[in-house]
Amino acid sequence: MQAIAAEPETGLVDVAFKVNGERTKLSLDPRVTLLDALRERLGLTGTKKGCDRGQCGACTVHVDDRRVLSCLTLTASLQGKEVTTIEGIAHGDELHPVQQAFIDHDGFQCGFCTSGQIMSAVKVVGEREIRTDDQIREAMSGNICRCGAYPNILEAIKQAKDGR
Structure with a gap:
């Protein structure tokens, strides 16, 4: 009986999902974060690596229309999902x-x-239920600005919310 040589297992996983409306398929280590896949594999460098611990919010993207911290999201979990980055929100x-x-x-x-x-x-x-300055601040509390531009960020959000 002759032994059949098995191909060495690569340990990579295939993940197919959309990024900014475009279908993409990656073969990658299952431990690769969405942040690293976006920046290093797809060349989308608008999403920033701040703390790499889920504490600063610099890496926020949308997955299936929800805010997520891409530094804490494993790319392997995105099969069939839709990701939107800062590069994908303009028309x-x-x-x-x-x-x-x-x-x-x-x-x-x-x-x-x-x-x-x-x-x-x-x-x-x-989000309709967010109306007051305090509600906006609370909703944005996961995003840290080291420079302290919070008053300007608040005014920008209020302008966009009011449609001005």
Whole structure:
């Protein structure tokens, strides 16, 4: 009886999902985070690596229309899901209203947290029950700005929420 040589197992997993409306399929280590897959495998560097511990919110993206911290999300868990990054919220050359509001109100200083702030703010703007300044602050509390641009971020969110 002759032994059949097995191919060495690679340990990689295949994951098919959409990113900003485009289908993608990756073969990767099951421990690879969405943040690292976006930045290193797909070249989408708008999502920032801040703390890499889920504490700062700089890596916020949307998965199936919900805010998630991409540094804590394993890419292998995204089979069949839809991911939206900061690169995917504008319509061509037309900025998303939240992006425009951040520009109008100087809602950024160093800009490092801005993509995560904007991705969270997009969801906050769409939530009807969030109306007051305190409710906005609470909803945005998972996103930290090291520069302290919070008053400007608040005004930007209020502008986008009011449709001004």
